[in-house]
Amino acid sequence: MLGRPNLYTSYAGESRIFTTTTQKVVAAIVIVVLFLMPFELPVINQIPFIRFLGDNDYLRPVSTALVYIIAALGLNLLVGVAGQVSLGHAFFMGAGAYAGAFLGGQATSTVYGHGLPIWIWLPGAGVTAALIGILIAPVAVRLRGLYLAIVTLGLVFIGIHMGNMDWGRRFAGDPGLGRDFPPIEFALWKGQEPLVTAADDGRWLWFDVNQAEKTYLILLALTLVMVLVAKNLSRSRTGRALQAIRDRDVAAEVMGIPEFKYKLMAFAISSFFAGVGGALFASLVGKLPASQWNLFLSVEFVAILLIGGVGTVSGTILGTIFVVLGPRIIEEVTRWLDRQTEAEGPVATVAEGVLTEGPGDFGPVSVATQSPGWPLNVFDWNVVIYGLLIIVFLIFEPLGLYGIWLSIKSYFQRWPFSY
Amino acid sequence: MERLRSFKPLSSPSTTFITGALIAAVVFYVVRAIIEPEVMIQTLAKALGLGATYAIVALGFVLIFKGTQVVNFAQGALAMIGALFVSFLAVDEHIPLTTIKNPLIGIGPEWFGWGLSVVVALFFAGILGLVLERVVIRPMIGQPLFSVAVITLGLETMLRTMANDSVRIQLRPLGIPWGTGGFTVGGETNDAGITTGGAFIAWSYVAAVITAIVAFLAVFFFYRSRMGVAMRATAFDQEAAMAQGINVGRVFAIAWIAGTILAAIGGIFATQPPIAQTGAAQVETQFIAFRALPAVILGGLDSVQGALVGGMIIGLAEITAGQYLSQYAGTLGSGYPLIVPYLVMIVGLLVRPYGIFGTPEVRRV
Numbered sequence: 001m002l003g004r005p006n007l008y009t010s011y012a013g014e015s016r017i018f019t020t021t022t023q024k025v026v027a028a029i030v031i032v033v034l035f036l037m038p039f040e041l042p043v044i045n046q047i048p049f050i051r052f053l054g055d056n057d058y059l060r061p062v063s064t065a066l067v068y069i070i071a072a073l074g075l076n077l078l079v080g081v082a083g084q085v086s087l088g089h090a091f092f093m094g095a096g097a098y099a100g101a102f103l104g105g106q107a108t109s110t111v112y113g114h115g116l117p118i119w120i121w122l123p124g125a126g127v128t129a130a131l132i133g134i135l136i137a138p139v140a141v142r143l144r145g146l147y148l149a150i151v152t153l154g155l156v157f158i159g160i161h162m163g164n165m166d167w168g169r170r171f172a173g174d175p176g177l178g179r180d181f182p183p184i185e186f187a188l189w190k191g192q193e194p195l196v197t198a199a200d201d202g203r204w205l206w207f208d209v210n211q212a213e214k215t216y217l218i219l220l221a222l223t224l225v226m227v228l229v230a231k232n233l234s235r236s237r238t239g240r241a242l243q244a245i246r247d248r249d250v251a252a253e254v255m256g257i258p259e260f261k262y263k264l265m266a267f268a269i270s271s272f273f274a275g276v277g278g279a280l281f282a283s284l285v286g287k288l289p290a291s292q293w294n295l296f297l298s299v300e301f302v303a304i305l306l307i308g309g310v311g312t313v314s315g316t317i318l319g320t321i322f323v324v325l326g327p328r329i330i331e332e333v334t335r336w337l338d339r340q341t342e343a344e345g346p347v348a349t350v351a352e353g354v355l356t357e358g359p360g361d362f363g364p365v366s367v368a369t370q371s372p373g374w375p376l377n378v379f380d381w382n383v384v385i386y387g388l389l390i391i392v393f394l395i396f397e398p399l400g401l402y403g404i405w406l407s408i409k410s411y412f413q414r415w416p417f418s419y
Numbered sequence: 420m421e422r423l424r425s426f427k428p429l430s431s432p433s434t435t436f437i438t439g440a441l442i443a444a445v446v447f448y449v450v451r452a453i454i455e456p457e458v459m460i461q462t463l464a465k466a467l468g469l470g471a472t473y474a475i476v477a478l479g480f481v482l483i484f485k486g487t488q489v490v491n492f493a494q495g496a497l498a499m500i501g502a503l504f505v506s507f508l509a510v511d512e513h514i515p516l517t518t519i520k521n522p523l524i525g526i527g528p529e530w531f532g533w534g535l536s537v538v539v540a541l542f543f544a545g546i547l548g549l550v551l552e553r554v555v556i557r558p559m560i561g562q563p564l565f566s567v568a569v570i571t572l573g574l575e576t577m578l579r580t581m582a583n584d585s586v587r588i589q590l591r592p593l594g595i596p597w598g599t600g601g602f603t604v605g606g607e608t609n610d611a612g613i614t615t616g617g618a619f620i621a622w623s624y625v626a627a628v629i630t631a632i633v634a635f636l637a638v639f640f641f642y643r644s645r646m647g648v649a650m651r652a653t654a655f656d657q658e659a660a661m662a663q664g665i666n667v668g669r670v671f672a673i674a675w676i677a678g679t680i681l682a683a684i685g686g687i688f689a690t691q692p693p694i695a696q697t698g699a700a701q702v703e704t705q706f707i708a709f710r711a712l713p714a715v716i717l718g719g720l721d722s723v724q725g726a727l728v729g730g731m732i733i734g735l736a737e738i739t740a741g742q743y744l745s746q747y748a749g750t751l752g753s754g755y756p757l758i759v760p761y762l763v764m765i766v767g768l769l770v771r772p773y774g775i776f777g778t779p780e781v782r783r784v
Contacts, residue, residue, distance in 0.1 A: 085565050139765060142772045144780070146490045146568055150716050151768060154761030157709065165752030295709075299572050306569060376584055383580040390573030394566050395558045 015235045034220055038213040058328070059212040065324035066219040067280045072304045072316045073230040074273025079302070080311035081234050082266035083246025085145065087298045088136075088152030089274055091159040092129045094293030096275025097181065097282035098163075098171045099128035104182030111179045112170050115190040121182055122279060129275025133267040141263045144249075156295050163290025178289035181282040184218055219280065226273065231313045233269065242266055296383075303390045309402025318401040327382035334365060334378045433770045451743070457605045461618035462742045463735075465693045468624030470734025471631035472688040476711035477718065477726035478634055479681030484720050485654040486674025488564060489556060492571040494682045495708030496578035501544045501683020502690055502700040503582060506591040509536035530596035537687070541680050548679025549672055557671065560657075583702055590699035593690050597622035623691035630684060631727075638677075638723055646673065654721065682708065693738070710737075710757065713764035719777025728775060733760045 008014040018024045038059060075089045104121030105113035116124075136155070140148055163172035173179025185197035198214040209217070233239050241262045244252035253259045282288050300323065308319020337351040356366045356375035366375035376384065397403050452459040476494065483491045491497075508514045514536060555574060559567045585591065601621035641647045646669075652660040653670045661667050689707035690700055714733040718725025741756035748755065773779045 085568075139769060143768060145564060146720070147716060147768065147772065149565070149568065150490070150712050151765060153709070154713065154764055158758050158761050161752060161755065161758045164754070166750055168752065296576070299576060302569055302572065376581065380580050380584055384577045387573040387576030387578075387580070390576070391555055391570055394562075394570050394573070395555075398562070398566065 017231055017235075031224070035217065038209070038216060039207050059216045061325055061328045063212070063216050063219050063284060064281070065321050066216070066223040067277055067284055068301075068304065068324050069223050069317055069320045070226045070280065071274050071277025072301055072308075072320050073226060073313065074270040074277065075301045076305055076311065076313070076316045077230060077233065077242070077273065078266050078270035079305055080316075081239060081246065082242040082263065082270075084140065084263065084266060085149040086140075086152045086270075087149050087295065087302065088155040088159075089270075089301045090293045090295065090297035091152070091155040092133060092271040092274035093278025093281065093297065094159050094163070094290065095132050095271075096125040096129040096278035097288070097293070099275065100125035100279030101179060101181050101282065102171055105180060106182075108179075110169070111173045113182075115182075117187040117189060117192075117194075118182070118185065122276060125279035126272040126275040129278070130268040130272040133271030134264060137264045137267040140267060141260055153295065153298075156293070156298055159293060160291055163293075168290070172290040174289070175291065176289060178287050178292070180287055181279075181285070183286075184215060184280075184283055215284070219284075222280070226276070227313060227317065230273070234313065238262070238265065300386070303386055305400075306390055307393050307400050309400030312402050314405075315400055315402030318405070322401060323386070326385070327379075330382055330385065331378050436770050457618045458742070460604050461620075462738055464618060464620045464624055465742075466731075466735040466738040468621070468627045468693050468734075469738055470731035471624075471627040472685055472694060472707065472730075473711045473714045473734050474631050474727045474730030475627075475634055475681055475688065476685035476708050477714040477730045478638060478723065479678040479685065480708075480711065480715045481718075481721065481723055481726045482638065482681065483674050483678035484715075485723075486650050486678075487552075487556065487671050488567070488654075488657075489571060490564075490568045490720065491678060492568060493551075493574040493578055494678070494711075495705035496575045496582055497544070497548070497679050497682040498686030498689060498708050499582040499586075499700065499705040500547065500578060500686075501540060501679070502593060502686035502704055503585060503591060504540035504543050504683065505537055505687055506593050506700055508540050509533050510592055510594045514539060533594055533596040541683055544679050544683035545676040548675040548677075551679075552671055552675035556675070557668070579705060582705070586701050586704075590697060590701045592697075592699040593687060595623070595691065595698045597626050601625075621692045623688070624693065627688045627691070630688070631730075634681060634684070635723070635727055642723070646670075650674065685711070706757075710760045713760040715774075716764050717767045717774055719774030721778060722774065722776035725774055725776035733763060736760070736763045 008019075013019070018027055071089065071093055074092075075086065078084050078086050100121045102112050103114055103116045103124045104118065105111070106115055107113035139151065143151060162168040164175050169175070171179075183197070183199055185194040185199060187194040196214075196218070198211055198218060201208070201210045202214070203209065204214075204217075234242075241252070241257045242265075244255065244257055245259060245262055249259055278293075304319040304323045305316060306319070307322055308317070309315025334355070337355055340347045340351040341355060342348075354365055356364075364375060365381055366377045393400055399406070448459065476498065479494055480491060483489055483494075509532070513532065551574065555570055556567065559570055601619055601624070603617040603619050605617040642651060649660065649665045650670050650673065652663065652665055653667055657667055660670075685707055686700070686704060689695065689704045690698055694707065695701065695703065710733070711730065714729035715726060716729070717732060718727070718729025737756045737759045740759045744751060744755070767774070771777075
């Protein structure tokens with residue numbers, strides 16, 4: 001239907017991932033650019049933001065964002081699609097991470113590990129987390145709304161404690177330092193030479209790739225697969241059933257949707273995504289104490305959903321990029337302001353007003369890393385800004401970044417008319 | 420919100436479970452009390468002190484939930500900030516008994532000045548609650564419960580970070596007017612007048628219990644006043660209450676002021692034994708509210724007596740586990756009593772999904 005993008009002649013046509021040719025072309029270009037982003041290529045390097053993100057310094061936070069997308073898609077399925085409010089996402093991520101470490105990590109005198117290759121430990125992490133989700137689900141299905149939120153919040157505290165118990169330490173390692181997680185490398189079986197590894201520099205096709213670039217490319221491919229799975233799930237029969245349960249569970253049951261079965265499924269699939277995301281995140285960081293899988297991590301994922309837009313895959317991706325890369329950008333800006341204070345002029349005055357460099361300054365941002373008391377340092381400000389963003393988005397734009405994108409899009413579609 | 424009192428009798432499996440659990444608990448406590456009466460007195464005293472603190476914080480949750488239909492996850496951060504207010508006013512600045520140029524610090528006994536400082540601190544805590552309600556909660560009226568709950572999570576993130584920053588390196592003492600002492604029940608006194616053995620009951624336990632009694636009596640009588648009836652009406656149906664001429668905005672404000680003040684009181688007791696031994700605000704202080712959440716859920720989110728009963732059950736379970744399972748501490752991990760509240764909550768919710776006194780939600784198509 002050329003020129004009439006909103007006309008659908010079949011249900012299949014409406015539920016396509018990309019409904020128009022333009023969308024397909026744009027998506028293809030974006031994917032190609034994402035894959036070529038780390039390399040010094042003539043055209044792509046001219047896109048302003050890409051040149052900056054493709055830098056090796058930035059590939060690390062970008063890789064983290066990719067891993068967060070996987071986990072956030074799981075929470076989106078549970079909270080956004082199925083409407084089951086969970087604050088326990090960090091618990092399931094932790095479960096996946098330690099299952100992955102148990103299967104793929106190296107055994108030492110204090111921790112378990114079987115050194116199996118990634119094609120076992122990564123699905124294993126997801127499946128273990130999913131099984132734990134299935135175990136929790138019978139409790140969760142009986143509860144609704146805020147009762148469920150508070151019980152899953154309890155899970156996070158119980159999970160951290162389990163990492164502190166004697167048998168938990170065999171999985172989680174020292175409570176202060178944590179344990180080593182398996183690296184991202186593909187081998188056929190344990191002990192064999194890895195076919196693909198992110199641990200050293202190398203040459204793929206026509207490009208020289210270093211460790212950060214390899215990690216980024218592997219994670220990008222994995223994330224694209226997971227995004228496709230999540231997107232297809234939400235537009236399949238299962239996804240529609242979950243949405244019906246979200247909108248009114250009693251009505252869904254009357255229409256013949258088995259509530260228990262689908263809620264169980266939602267918990268299992270969401271935990272699977274969380275487990276895979278958690279295992280990859282731990283693998284990316286390398287070494288983590290059990291106390292890292294805390295309530296703040298859960299809140300971070302809830303913030304991702306709310307900032308991006310609850311219930312949409314593209315909103316989840318946008319929200320993750322915003323939440324993970326935002327703090328990094330604030331840090332950069334602070335560093336830039338710090339350099340500006342040495343110069344003269346209006347920028348320097350602003351910088352002097354914002355930053356506290358020593359006693360006597362009254363700026364709200366302290367440049368010192370250790371600063372008890374009022375001038376908070378950049379890291380604390382980042383957390384405060386998270387909280388503020390959650391509040392601001394919920395009050396002013398409940399649909400999140402996705403809602404902002406929709407209103408921009410419809411503005412241009414209707415231009416020059418306002419409706 | 421369509422909420423109705425349910426007159427449905429308890430279903431039989433849950434009745435059996437509750438009866439069984441109660442009988443087992445009573446048998447356990449009676450047997451232990453006969454074997455070691457002093458240890459049992461000590462345990463019960465600690466449990467009362469802890470349970471009273473939980474009950475106070477839980478009451479704050481319940482007041483806010485009944486008044487405004489919001490589960491306030493920021494209660495822990497507010498407790499922490501209340502404790503920091505007390506630390507600043509009573510220990511650092513001695514406000515209000517001294518002004519900068521007029522040292523009146525010697526007036527009255529120590530507890531008098533401390534008490535005045537606490538009153539001022541609670542006043543500021545109440546104002547903080549009022550401001551938060553006006554700025555953050557009021558625009559969210561009519562939004563889904565989850566959205567508002569997540570707003571309070573955002574508040575918690577902000578407030579906690581700011582509060583943690585001031586205690587991360589150095590603890591902030593609050594001053595302990597009732598001292599670290601207490602009295603001893605039982606035990607043997609030798610010729611030198613030194614008592615060995617017996618159950619030691621700290622004054623802070625007594626203070627917590629008295630405060631809890633006062634707080635619950637105050638709420639009990641408040642609910643019988645004109646404003647209290649308005650608040651209960653608002654809890655039942657906001658629109659209907661508004662149609663009857665009730666100033667719902669004022670109800671919201673009062674609920675948040677009362678909830679914040681109760682959180683601050685809970686924060687003060689969270690720095691005292693048996694919760695913390697230091698008498699100082701620290702990062703752990705705010706977790707009092709996350710451990711009081713099980714008490715609220717167990718008692719029922721919208722029930723005042725539920726807060727009391729839930730707080731006491733959770734306090735008793737935590738202290739009992741700490742006392743009688745301590746020989747298994749190696750297996751259970753250090754600090755295992757701290758997760759007992761969550762385990763009790765999960766088991767309790769399996770039996771009664773809306774808590775002991777909570778009203779079940781009526782689900783309609």
